[in-house]
Amino acid sequence: MIGEIVCSGFGGQGVLVAGMILAYAGMGQDKYVTWFPSYGAEMRGGTANCNVKISEDEIASPYVKEIDVLLAMNETSVDKFENQIKAGGVMVVNSSIVSPNRDFRSDIKVVKVPANEIARREANPKGLNIIMLGAMAGATEIFEPDYLKSAVDKYFADKGKVNPKNSLCFDAGINSCII
Amino acid sequence: MIGEIVCSGFGGQGVLVAGMILAYAGMGQDKYVTWFPSYGAEMRGGTANCNVKISEDEIASPYVKEIDVLLAMNETSVDKFENQIKAGGVMVVNSSIVSPNRDFRSDIKVVKVPANEIARREANPKGLNIIMLGAMAGATEIFEPDYLKSAVDKYFADKGKVNPKNSLCFDAGINSCII
Amino acid sequence: MEKISIDVSRCKGCGYCICVCPSGAITKSEEVSKKGYTVISVDESKCVQCGSCYKMCPDYVFQIF
Amino acid sequence: MEKISIDVSRCKGCGYCICVCPSGAITKSEEVSKKGYTVISVDESKCVQCGSCYKMCPDYVFQIF
Amino acid sequence: MAKTLMKGNEALAESALRAGCRFFSGYPITPQTEILEYMSWRMREVGGEFVQTESEVAGINMLFGASAAGARALTSSSGPGFSLKQEGISYLCGTELPAVIVDVMRIGSALGNVFQGQGDYWQLTRGGGHGDYRTIVLAPASVQENADMAYEAFDLAEKYTHPVLIASDAAIGQMVEAVELKDFHDHDINKYDWVIKGRKEGEDKRIAENVYYAMGADEYKDFLLEKYKRIEDNEQKWESVNTEDAEVVLVSYGISSRVCKEAVKIARKKGIKLGLIRLKTLWPFPKKAFDALTSDIAGFLCVEMSILGQMVDDVKLATDNKFPVKCYSEFSNVPDPAIIIERAEKMLLENGGRK
Amino acid sequence: MAKTLMKGNEALAESALRAGCRFFSGYPITPQTEILEYMSWRMREVGGEFVQTESEVAGINMLFGASAAGARALTSSSGPGFSLKQEGISYLCGTELPAVIVDVMRIGSALGNVFQGQGDYWQLTRGGGHGDYRTIVLAPASVQENADMAYEAFDLAEKYTHPVLIASDAAIGQMVEAVELKDFHDHDINKYDWVIKGRKEGEDKRIAENVYYAMGADEYKDFLLEKYKRIEDNEQKWESVNTEDAEVVLVSYGISSRVCKEAVKIARKKGIKLGLIRLKTLWPFPKKAFDALTSDIAGFLCVEMSILGQMVDDVKLATDNKFPVKCYSEFSNVPDPAIIIERAEKMLLENGGRK
Amino acid sequence: MKYSIPKTITNIESGWCPGCGHGIVTRLLAETTEELGISDKVIIVRDVACGSMQSGVVTYNNIGAAHGRTIAVAAGAKRIRKEDIVIANPGDGSAYSIGIESTMHAALRNENILALVVNNSVFGMTGGQMSPTTLPGQKTTSSPYGRDTSYNGNLLDIMKVLNTFDIAYLARGSVDSPSAVMKAKKYIKKALMMQQDNKGFCLVEILSPCPTNWGLSPEDSLKFIKEKQQEYFPLGEYVDKGGYDK
Amino acid sequence: MKYSIPKTITNIESGWCPGCGHGIVTRLLAETTEELGISDKVIIVRDVACGSMQSGVVTYNNIGAAHGRTIAVAAGAKRIRKEDIVIANPGDGSAYSIGIESTMHAALRNENILALVVNNSVFGMTGGQMSPTTLPGQKTTSSPYGRDTSYNGNLLDIMKVLNTFDIAYLARGSVDSPSAVMKAKKYIKKALMMQQDNKGFCLVEILSPCPTNWGLSPEDSLKFIKEKQQEYFPLGEYVDKGGYDK
Numbered sequence A, B: 001m002i003g004e005i006v007c008s009g010f011g012g013q014g015v016l017v018a019g020m021i022l023a024y025a026g027m028g029q030d031k032y033v034t035w036f037p038s039y040g041a042e043m044r045g046g047t048a049n050c051n052v053k054i055s056e057d058e059i060a061s062p063y064v065k066e067i068d069v070l071l072a073m074n075e076t077s078v079d080k081f082e083n084q085i086k087a088g089g090v091m092v093v094n095s096s097i098v099s100p101n102r103d104f105r106s107d108i109k110v111v112k113v114p115a116n117e118i119a120r121r122e123a124n125p126k127g128l129n130i131i132m133l134g135a136m137a138g139a140t141e142i143f144e145p146d147y148l149k150s151a152v153d154k155y156f157a158d159k160g161k162v163n164p165k166n167s168l169c170f171d172a173g174i175n176s177c178i179i
Numbered sequence C, D: 001m002e003k004i005s006i007d008v009s010r011c012k013g014c015g016y017c018i019c020v021c022p023s024g025a026i027t028k029s030e031e032v033s034k035k036g037y038t039v040i041s042v043d044e045s046k047c048v049q050c051g052s053c054y055k056m057c058p059d060y061v062f063q064i065f
Numbered sequence E, F: 001m002a003k004t005l006m007k008g009n010e011a012l013a014e015s016a017l018r019a020g021c022r023f024f025s026g027y028p029i030t031p032q033t034e035i036l037e038y039m040s041w042r043m044r045e046v047g048g049e050f051v052q053t054e055s056e057v058a059g060i061n062m063l064f065g066a067s068a069a070g071a072r073a074l075t076s077s078s079g080p081g082f083s084l085k086q087e088g089i090s091y092l093c094g095t096e097l098p099a100v101i102v103d104v105m106r107i108g109s110a111l112g113n114v115f116q117g118q119g120d121y122w123q124l125t126r127g128g129g130h131g132d133y134r135t136i137v138l139a140p141a142s143v144q145e146n147a148d149m150a151y152e153a154f155d156l157a158e159k160y161t162h163p164v165l166i167a168s169d170a171a172i173g174q175m176v177e178a179v180e181l182k183d184f185h186d187h188d189i190n191k192y193d194w195v196i197k198g199r200k201e202g203e204d205k206r207i208a209e210n211v212y213y214a215m216g217a218d219e220y221k222d223f224l225l226e227k228y229k230r231i232e233d234n235e236q237k238w239e240s241v242n243t244e245d246a247e248v249v250l251v252s253y254g255i256s257s258r259v260c261k262e263a264v265k266i267a268r269k270k271g272i273k274l275g276l277i278r279l280k281t282l283w284p285f286p287k288k289a290f291d292a293l294t295s296d297i298a299g300f301l302c303v304e305m306s307i308l309g310q311m312v313d314d315v316k317l318a319t320d321n322k323f324p325v326k327c328y329s330e331f332s333n334v335p336d337p338a339i340i341i342e343r344a345e346k347m348l349l350e351n352g353g354r355k
Numbered sequence G, H: 001m002k003y004s005i006p007k008t009i010t011n012i013e014s015g016w017c018p019g020c021g022h023g024i025v026t027r028l029l030a031e032t033t034e035e036l037g038i039s040d041k042v043i044i045v046r047d048v049a050c051g052s053m054q055s056g057v058v059t060y061n062n063i064g065a066a067h068g069r070t071i072a073v074a075a076g077a078k079r080i081r082k083e084d085i086v087i088a089n090p091g092d093g094s095a096y097s098i099g100i101e102s103t104m105h106a107a108l109r110n111e112n113i114l115a116l117v118v119n120n121s122v123f124g125m126t127g128g129q130m131s132p133t134t135l136p137g138q139k140t141t142s143s144p145y146g147r148d149t150s151y152n153g154n155l156l157d158i159m160k161v162l163n164t165f166d167i168a169y170l171a172r173g174s175v176d177s178p179s180a181v182m183k184a185k186k187y188i189k190k191a192l193m194m195q196q197d198n199k200g201f202c203l204v205e206i207l208s209p210c211p212t213n214w215g216l217s218p219e220d221s222l223k224f225i226k227e228k229q230q231e232y233f234p235l236g237e238y239v240d241k242g243g244y245d246k
């Protein structure tokens, strides 16, 4: 098992795509992957999330029970999923809208990324999720940052939606977390 | 078991009503009765029939397998049911339209009633079935002729459809079979 | 002959042909079919081959020459 | 005061009220609600109590005195 | 009341009215149509609502509304039309609304034919609609039972706030027997606290929708298991005929069971120890009838008018598969007492004692 | 073909097209809608017919026409919409027409909810429609199987000229996995001699209606019994996981079975001899999988997302009730591997050996 | 021969009652398809109602649809068999009651089929219940005191409903007299020609006697059509996008 | 207060998206029933579609009908509760696609209910598929290249269909501006008064924004209604048997 990841945030922040890119990146390395969204009425409330598993072996259940990495793009995501993170796991937090004063668990690694500010700076309001992925690449071992970056590009290229700003966002994400 | 009767003929000859009157008469004597019609697509072909059982005991199956009395108002009825009559049973035949030359079983009692002619004579074209009932009353022991006649009257009276000609037809039926 | 051909075995005695025949060529016969229908008969001499009977017959009894 | 009362906690930031207000009394605020909506605020001094905002608001934010 | 001669379908309709049913919505289909036809004039006489709807789907949904509003409501159909009602039945179950739905069974899948059949057993007992539910299924075998069960069905439906199905069939519906009808009963549409009507000041809000929304999914699970267990415990109904000393026990219901009764009579005369368990409820399946039997039974013979022998599994399950279970099934013919006895004798030969 | 990432619903749709499906008629309902949405553009690309019908009823009936005309035809729905298709499914069976119908299961009776569930098991396996019939029911447990089974379903449907159902679920439909799609297959709409088209001079007349009208009711009975037996003999499909030495065997399908696999992995690590029979066909029920087991089994644990434990009876029947059969059922939650193991351990304690 | 039984009529006796209009409509279908030389392309989709008995009477391949679904089934078949001529043959109950959704939506989608509706103002097959076209005052087995529109609902006149739809052809004929029959035939033929030319949805309704369930003699049934049925359901062409009048 | 939130509106936040027209229509319903003093008689029958979220927003007792069945269910309920005011609250998909049979036949039977149809030209709840009122060229998730009427079928304008029916009231309003809202309110109020007086079937359709599925900002959604939706679906009163204009 390489990693069990949850991406969570408001609808519109691109959490589902973030998860898809991770699955895509995993498949690119011949890993087994599953991606499972929350959907339906649940999404209308405003919160969306998806479960991603990346593994060397065939994946039985697609549901993530114990999280290796949480991408928390808003406050509710932290509320909802922080407790499911494994001891020693990683939580990447969008510190632009998640209150910096809250107490986080001490047995996990918390990476705070001011994703909204960065997105504004990079003039790429839809780049929030890419910034978070960049930060995750910097903070975890699941993917080599360069590989994940190329996977992001390839993912959008496959869809015919190339946007050079994504690359800048990704880098900004990595950098923000190194700081 | 007092009797298992089949009434059969063209749609419009009143075979279902004939059967109903028998059931009604049976009930009037505190017997158990069942009446079961052929219906649906089967009737469209032109032939209708019903099964009537009259019994001292509770009746299990409403289907008549071995017939005590057959009221056969047309040729097809004879074709279809003659063989189901018990040895010693009775078949009342509408000889106006059932070919008089055909061979009937010799182990049953065949009563030939020129019902159409009688009905014409009595100016009661809808009285065919009553004539047949009269004949049956004359030829079998199931009901006292007088009782059955009164049951016929009562049946129609209950429905508010009194017709004094019915009584004449009934008598003509009895008489025709005595001859 | 040869004005009209009929297949009375199909006739159901509805009487449509009788009431639409302009020349009164069609009447109820005495014949009762197997199914109990009183079928029609045609007096061909009266027939003017108008086709009305053909058009109205629901049971394909008529053909007109 | 007492021209108009608003319950911004219900506001979903659709902006209908803004575009129908004849006197420009309504603007987007800086405030983001719990659900992530940028809610409105009203400059009551400008309000002419026409009721347009009330009529258009799908989320029952306004009451006009 | 004195006995009168009535057709099964009409007795059912009249009896429903006497039970306080004041709403009927349905669509014609043979052999159910007489219920609708009877209601078309009689409902007006008793001051109720009759609607010949545009379709069976509309019929079950109008009934849904009438039931939610508090009425004792009835709809009926057969075969294809009954299939169209399955979504609505599922809605009644999930919403916990009482209603009575009659399936006057005919034969065959697809159009099939209008004659008696019992091929809807699975559909009736396993829920033809989506989701997790059961319905009580009453199985009348006479005109009298058509009347009695229609009467009783409304009480049951309200007792469990749940739809009740009546598995009548073409033969029972079409035949005429003497019947004694129960008295008229008044139903108060405001009787229950779940009934939907205009909300008066101070009253609690009422919503007719999936009950699980209000109770929560987890509680619903327990609620449902408990509810169905309660029905299973309390509502099994059957008639045992000569089962005390029976060596072969017939299992049957509806019109087939009447033929079975005849077969039992004949067999007993011949000295064959035949018995019969006649199901009066298809669900809950009357397991208790089987529990009560001794163990000296050579086997069970299901007699039903369904090609695939739809009742067989339930008999196996009810008897923990401890006895041989065979099936004599007919499709378009009515089961024949002679064949029943022949099959029973064969079972006796093959399995003289216990398996 | 290389693997691509696809949603289960989309993989199913694309795979159906590759199998030669050139007709889709359906109506939106979550969680099935992506099948329809995918078809709305993709069917046109491959030159087939896509219709968003006025209702599910229209959807199954348009499919009926397309199938009778010789096309490989697909429709799909969920929950309430699937219930509305039951009459049509019965018609397909009685008329002996091949077609593929997907039920992307969601939870609950009535409206229920759009999340994964397995409450349609009875409806799927016992025929939600009227009359005597069964349908083959395929149960995919992955995106790959969603694709493979959609492909295979058309062959099966034609092999038996019978509808085939695919019991997918919301989870399998919504999730994304890597999938390898099969090649495009051409389907000849004139391939079969029962196909309805304009009748050319000298050709036999063809009628698509209840096949029993032509063969007669008595022959039909034998025909049907033989046909279903043939399917039962040939089409049972399952996957056995660690059953060789298992002491407790889980029985499951679809999304629940994936959780079971995880449970087996975890249990084995703990030294608990857990196994799994994963149903790939719900009907015919893979009895053979059970026949193959040794008798040293403490019991079977059904794991399913249905409150009433709809699969339990089938396991009892398949094992002649020789072993204890328990059920761990969930409603709105996905089964939990930890609970599965706990229950299995309990069964081991209670029934160390054979019953 | 001036008038000969169409070759596509079999010599199997029909199951219809004496004087049933289904028989006449069926002959018109046979005549028109033969005259157009499309007999070998015809697919009939019939209901389970009295129209189903057509199957034995014609040589055409046909499909038995569920009650109310002929139009949906026909549309499905036509989409696969674009070269064939697909004719749905429902009754008034089928097309306007249980099947109204598909009558409307097939028209909206302009499905290239002919819906040939035999309107006998009752549910014939099931024994004569009220249908959406049962006339005010008409007694049926489910309106035994005569249809009371305030109790039983108003009549559905499909011409008024589909009038404004963008379809190929919409007309109502009758078979109450030889001349009416010929006009009805013209309507059917036009509709078939339009289907040949892919013009889209055609609906032709034929007023048709059901003596059995009207409780009238066949002759009186024709009068009933002329004097009563046509009062509520006027004959004529309502939509005609084709230009097939010569 | 000049304009106050009706008492029958709860303070539970609605589940609707920002700018959804359902919220406005719901307020109109609350206002009119209060003004008529019939709040304690109202029974709402809602679909499972986006209209279902009304249930939490109002204090009224209500029934959740199956998709497409609000009108049938409402008619059933009304027949039992003749003193109550029964309002079916379907969307365009519900009333004109899957539920068209009951829309038509409830109108034919002149059921004494109000069908208040929220027409947002899409299947909102299921994520924005094409509905019978999706405009030509409009992109939806099931007409991703824009509705092509020759491929996806023509639009259903219920006003044209029910125009000639013998019903009490038929009107189309919109909520694209304050004045349109007031007119829509008048229509709803008239219909409710007619139901009070047992006049029969009323259908009021309200053109209503679905910014989420139209892919437009709320503001642009209002423009879309004014400039596009109304072109195909003109506003106004189509049938008015009541005489409730003062």
Ligand SMILES: Cc1ncc(C[n+]2csc(CCOP(=O)(O)OP(=O)(O)O)c2C)c(N)n1
Pocket (backbone or CB within 6 Å): E027, E028, E029, E030, E056, E080, E081, E084, G047, G048, G049, G050, G051, G066, G067, G090, G091, G092, G093, G094, G095, G118, G120, G122, G123, G124, G125, G126, G131
């Ligand atoms: C789903 C369903 N509902 C009802 C029926 C019963 N049924 C068969 S035909 C018919 C009505 C026939 O009337 P119509 O369509 O006008 O045709 P007609 O017989 O008058 O020509 C009905 C109600 C059925 N077979 N299937």
Ligand SMILES: Cc1ncc(C[n+]2csc(CCOP(=O)(O)OP(=O)(O)O)c2C)c(N)n1
Pocket (backbone or CB within 6 Å): F027, F028, F029, F030, F056, F080, F081, F084, H047, H048, H049, H050, H051, H066, H067, H090, H091, H092, H093, H094, H095, H118, H120, H122, H123, H124, H125, H126, H131
């Ligand atoms: C029988 C059935 N079919 C389909 C669905 C799925 N479904 C729910 S709402 C809906 C359409 C909603 O559209 P509309 O009626 O216009 O209401 P809106 O959400 O746009 O207000 C659909 C297709 C369902 N719940 N039940």
Ligand code: SF4
Pocket (backbone or CB within 6 Å): C004, C017, C020, C021, C022, C023, C024, C025, C026, C042, C046, C047, C048, C049, C050, C051, C052, C053, C054, C064
């Ligand atoms: S063709 Fe004309 S004239 Fe000759 S019999 Fe027929 S209707 Fe009479």
Ligand code: SF4
Pocket (backbone or CB within 6 Å): C010, C011, C012, C013, C014, C015, C016, C017, C018, C039, C040, C056, C057, C058, C059, C060, C061, C062, G019
């Ligand atoms: S119209 Fe035809 S069926 Fe009718 S009476 Fe004349 S020949 Fe016979």
Ligand code: SF4
Pocket (backbone or CB within 6 Å): D004, D017, D020, D021, D022, D023, D024, D025, D026, D042, D046, D047, D048, D049, D050, D051, D052, D053, D054, D064
């Ligand atoms: S009441 Fe009128 S003027 Fe005042 S804020 Fe609202 S829209 Fe503007």
Ligand code: SF4
Pocket (backbone or CB within 6 Å): D010, D011, D012, D013, D014, D015, D016, D017, D018, D039, D040, D056, D057, D058, D059, D060, D061, H019
């Ligand atoms: S209309 Fe209402 S919800 Fe929309 S922005 Fe204004 S106050 Fe907020």
Ligand code: SF4
Pocket (backbone or CB within 6 Å): G015, G016, G017, G018, G019, G020, G021, G022, G050, G120, G124, G125, G209, G210, G211, G212, G213
């Ligand atoms: S019942 Fe009516 S429609 Fe049916 S065959 Fe007889 S006359 Fe024709």
Ligand code: SF4
Pocket (backbone or CB within 6 Å): H015, H016, H017, H018, H019, H020, H021, H022, H050, H120, H124, H125, H209, H210, H211, H212, H213
């Ligand atoms: S999807 Fe559309 S109709 Fe539904 S709540 Fe959102 S805006 Fe309203």
Ligand SMILES: [Mg+2]
Pocket (backbone or CB within 6 Å): G091, G092, G093, G118, G119, G120, G121, G122, G123, G124, G131
């Ligand atoms: Mg008709």
Ligand SMILES: [Mg+2]
Pocket (backbone or CB within 6 Å): H091, H092, H093, H118, H119, H120, H121, H122, H123, H124, H131
């Ligand atoms: Mg909508």
